[in-house]
Amino acid sequence: MSLFTSLKVINSGKAILLYRKYGAPLRYHSTWLRDNALDSKTRDKNNGQRLISISDIPVNICIKSASIDVRDKSITLKFLPDKKEVKFSFKWLEVNAYDKKSNNSEIWINSNLKVWSNATMKNVPVINYKNAKSNKKLLLKWLKSLHRYGFAKMTGCEKKSGTVTKIAKLFGYVRETNYGKWFDVKSKTNAVNLAYTNLGLQAHTDNPYRDPVPTIQILHCIKKSTKGGDSKVVDGFNAALKLKKKNKKYFNLLSKYCSRFEFKGKKNVHLKSRFPMIGLAPDNELISIHFNNRSVAPIVDVPYKEMLNYYKAYRKFSDIINKPTMAVNFKLNPGDCFIVDNTRVLHARTPYRAKGSRWLQGCYADKDGLLSKISTLSKI
Ligand code: NM2
Ligand code: OGA
Ligand code: ZN
Numbered sequence: 001m002s003l004f005t006s007l008k009v010i011n012s013g014k015a016i017l018l019y020r021k022y023g024a025p026l027r028y029h030s031t032w033l034r035d036n037a038l039d040s041k042t043r044d045k046n047n048g049q050r051l052i053s054i055s056d057i058p059v060n061i062c063i064k065s066a067s068i069d070v071r072d073k074s075i076t077l078k079f080l081p082d083k084k085e086v087k088f089s090f091k092w093l094e095v096n097a098y099d100k101k102s103n104n105s106e107i108w109i110n111s112n113l114k115v116w117s118n119a120t121m122k123n124v125p126v127i128n129y130k131n132a133k134s135n136k137k138l139l140l141k142w143l144k145s146l147h148r149y150g151f152a153k154m155t156g157c158e159k160k161s162g163t164v165t166k167i168a169k170l171f172g173y174v175r176e177t178n179y180g181k182w183f184d185v186k187s188k189t190n191a192v193n194l195a196y197t198n199l200g201l202q203a204h205t206d207n208p209y210r211d212p213v214p215t216i217q218i219l220h221c222i223k224k225s226t227k228g229g230d231s232k233v234v235d236g237f238n239a240a241l242k243l244k245k246k247n248k249k250y251f252n253l254l255s256k257y258c259s260r261f262e263f264k265g266k267k268n269v270h271l272k273s274r275f276p277m278i279g280l281a282p283d284n285e286l287i288s289i290h291f292n293n294r295s296v297a298p299i300v301d302v303p304y305k306e307m308l309n310y311y312k313a314y315r316k317f318s319d320i321i322n323k324p325t326m327a328v329n330f331k332l333n334p335g336d337c338f339i340v341d342n343t344r345v346l347h348a349r350t351p352y353r354a355k356g357s358r359w360l361q362g363c364y365a366d367k368d369g370l371l372s373k374i375s376t377l378s379k380i
Contacts, residue, residue, distance in 0.1 A: 003279045007075055008012040013062030016077070018093065026099045030063045034079055036096070058082060093240040107244060109286045114148050115238040121328050125152040126346060131171050143171055146181065147374060150341030151233050151328070157220055159334050164220040164361045167337055172369025175214045177207070185219065185360035192266050194294050199349060200351035203234045203321050204292040205342050209261035211273040213342060214364030215288065220337035223359040228352030229285050232327045236289030236344050239320045240278045249314035254278045257310060261290065262297035276299065277317065288343040321346060332360070
């Protein structure tokens with residue numbers, strides 16, 4: 001943690017400048033500092049939530065005076081026109097610094113994430129179910145890897161129905177859908193979904209026809225005595241970045257225009273959605289992949305003159321996703337499960353023989369729970 005050494009009020013009190021022992025000085029605006037004051041009149045002592053609203057902050061708020069206490073590692077600010085005195089710790093100021101070089105228009109991803117391919121995914125993050133339940137340190141390490149790679153495995157899970165929800169509860173909450181709290185992935189006749197057959201499934205994200213989509217998917221193997229049905233996962237963010245490198249125009253088409261997705265169940269289920277296959281935040285952060293050949297509905301949001309190029313881009317993206325060099329392949333054995341960030345990592349299976357039995361169970365959960373668990377475990 002670098003230390004602040006001195007402090008200056010600048011722009012007639014509209015901001016402060018904090019000098020650091022290491023690194024360039026950092027600026028903070030008076031409005032921003034007032035809004036984020038940590039005193040008990042601004043934030044509830046009990047729950048930490050903000051008690052004031054933006055309209056409670058005077059438009060002409062400025063800093064009358066500022067002092068630094070290097071021993072206490074804090075600064076104290078006096079505001080005008082409301083005569084408020086507020087203290088901030090060095091640590092808080094550093095963690096919440098925003099005086100960074102402004103982002104240009106480049107595509108970027110969260111710095112906690114690491115993209116991977118077959119060659120670079122050396123060790124798949126894996127944990128034993130018992131360890132995940134009993135060892136918080138190992139659980140935290142594994143959850144961080146799950147977040148970082150968008151993919152992880154678990155071994156030693158009970159080969160019993162419903163276990164998949166116990167796995168979800170290790171780091172979050174089950175998302176119930178029309179498929180139930182959890183679902184059997186078995187080959188059935190008159191299957192309501194192609195996943196419930198013995199056909200192969202191209203790498204895909206689940207349920208793109210749902211809005212919001214489930215952001216975590218867990219698949220757990222209970223039985224397997226058939227040939228085939230091997231698993232494969234692909235980093236969709238890596239595939240998107242590869243597409244961008246190959247053909248920026250294609251990348252732009254898939255991120256600019258929405259595809260449509262749809263699923264019609266037997267009764268009372270008709271899900272429809274509209275998402276770009278490659279999702280970007282307004283500041284060009286790569287945030288989501290929606291890709292599922294079985295569920296793409298007629299795409300009607302691409303103008304006529306762009307549609308053929310859009311299809312070329314879609315084909316190229318699919319080619320990249322299908323490349324063996326992109327995939328991590330594995331066999332899911334009874335007692336194993338794998339978890340994916342369903343907004344990033346695609347999963348696939350090879351076809352399998354009808355003879356013998358294969359029984360997987362799956363369930364959905366969400367990433368907010370995962371991130372919350374990582375945060376709270378990190379503080380222990
Ligand atoms: N199941 C397994 O998103 C999909 O339609 C893939 C999902 C039916 C819940 C299969
Ligand atoms: C699914 C799915 C993979 C498998 O059910 O969504 O992708 O191995 N299943 O059966
Ligand atoms: Zn799936």
